[in-house]
Amino acid sequence: MSENKLTLSLAERILQSRPESDEKAMLAARMGLIDYLASSFAGRQDTGIAKLWSIVDSEGGHAVVPVVGQDRKASPRQAALLNGFIGHALDYDDVHSDVRGHPSTVILPALISAASTSIAVGGERLLASYILGVETMARFGKSIGSEHYLKGWHNTYTLGVIAAAVAVAYLKSFTQEQLERTIGFAATQSSGLRNQFGTEAKPLHAGMAAQAALLAVSLAEVDFGGTRTSLDGKSGYFGVYGNLELAEQTLLEGWGQSWKIVEPGLWFKIYPFCSAAHHAADAVVRLAEQHSFDPRDIEQVDIVFPTGGDAALIERNPRTGEQGRFSVEYVTAAALLGLPLSVESFTNATIPKHVLEWLPRIQRSYDDTIEAAPHAVPKGRFTIVKITVKNGESYSERVDCPRGAPGNALSLEDLKQKLEGSLSYAPESASALLKTILALRSETDMQTLLHQL
Incomplete structure (x- = not known):
């Protein structure tokens, strides 16, 4: 493929796609959607939300889009910021x-913001747009x-802003030229920088990306000038x-x-923390169940990763959950x-002293x-926990x-229970939403869903 045709070819594939015909998808x-809402309702009381509402309230705006778990509405881009943050808060x-x-x-x-402000958006169209957003990302x-x-x-931000913009553009049935410009905007x-991990700015990235995606779509809708070849060339x-x-070589390979x-497939979490630590969490939980350790008897814990397997785990001496x-x-x-x-152990509260004193017993290594x-999952990754x-x-x-x-996935019933737990x-x-x-x-159906948020 010519390096000057990547944007054009991606837009063509997206507009030709009909994922709603695939029952598995x-x-x-x-x-x-169930998991996103379960995560959002679980995070509805995060302290960062009130701070964002104070900004939204000071700006004002046309409040037409529901904000999950808040019994309030905001303007489309404000709601995208809030709903992105809330979904990722925990x-x-x-x-x-x-x-x-x-x-x-x-x-x-x-998509929630776009569906709330668009005429005649059906539920299947929203799901198809979501599938294409995930595909793009x-x-x-x-x-x-x-x-x-x-x-x-x-x-989540650098790729997500383009994926979300593509999803909304598909929802709105954009033309080829509109979609190419949307991708560029x-x-x-x-x-978005990873050095924000462990702070409120990390989940804010998700909201900022959703907000920026809506701006990209709006710019294309008013025929604002922009390149149609944003992905192409050096x-x-x-x-x-x-x-x-x-x-x-890979962006469009085997499309559809x-x-x-x-x-x-998506990885649905059972723990409210970074997925890079889920391997270790499963291992420690199993060891604790099998051997009923007295923490006072543990000399050392060694955690082994492949090189780079802990790149997201940037905190070695955390002070808050x-x-x-x-x-x-x-x-x-x-x-x-x-x-x-669970959620209560990973808030912004200070970690108890007896836990902080225990952290030096735990060592990372790489093999x-x-x-x-x-x-x-992910490919090439593993974690070994050794307790001495x-x-x-x-x-x-x-x-x-x-x-x-994926490969050890949660079932639909598991996700129902996750949503029920959050609600x-x-x-x-919870029952009505499911x-x-x-x-x-x-x-x-789409209007009913928006009303239930």
Whole structure:
């Protein structure tokens, strides 16, 4: 493919796609919507939300879009910011291994805003648009190269802004030229640094990406001037942010043969912290169940990764539960000391002193001689936890595919329970919402869903 045709060819593939005809993809989209809302309702009281509302209230605006779990509305771009933040506030929302980031909490907030302000949007059209958003984000993740993330970019924002813009453009039935320009307006807003992990700015990235995606769409709608070749050449998106040669080879390869929302699929979390720590969490939980350790008897805990396997776990000495979402040391100590690996242990409250004093017993190491399992998620990744007790005995557990990841996936029933848990204060609302999502097809269904948020 000519390097000057990448944007054009991507837009053509998107506009020719009809994912609503794929039953597996549509079911996966319904499950993704359930999980996003479960994560959002769970995070509805995060302290950062009130801070964002203070900004929104000071700006004013035409409040027409529901904000999840708030019983309030905001303007379209304000709501996208809030809904993106809320969905990602607890790091409880889905990830995709090809993305190395969080698709739904960027794509769905943008679509919710667009659906709330568009005439005659059906439920199936929203789900199809979501599928194409995930497809775009996953393909960008595979095509940009691993160095993009390792260099310090936050893929949830850098890739998500384009994916969400594509999804909304498809929802609105954009022309080829409009879509090409939308991609350009989104690409030029691509941003987000991983050094914000462990702070309120990390989930803010998701909201900012959704908000920027809506601006990209609006600019295309008013025929604002912009390039139609934003992904192309050495000065285009992939040339600047990643690997143009890789993108030329992989971005459109096998388009439509299967959908990324199905294969490899979304990873739905059972823990409210970074997915890079889920392998260790599963391993520690298993070891604790098998051996009933007395924490006082544990001499040392060794956690082994492949090189780069802990890149997202930037906190080695966290001081708050919020920072602890990105600390395998805190996750491990919490599990061994009997703290629940649930929302209450990962707030912005200060970590208890007895847990902080335990952290130095936990050490990270790396071993690239260990062969990754064929079924590993993400590919090439594993975590081994070895616990040594004071009498010299040691116990180890290896996890290649943690619970919730594709290959060890949550069921629809699991996701129902996750939503019910997040809406435990309103069980009737959970039941009604599940019924709406599973039947989501028509324009009337879409309006019902928006009313239930």
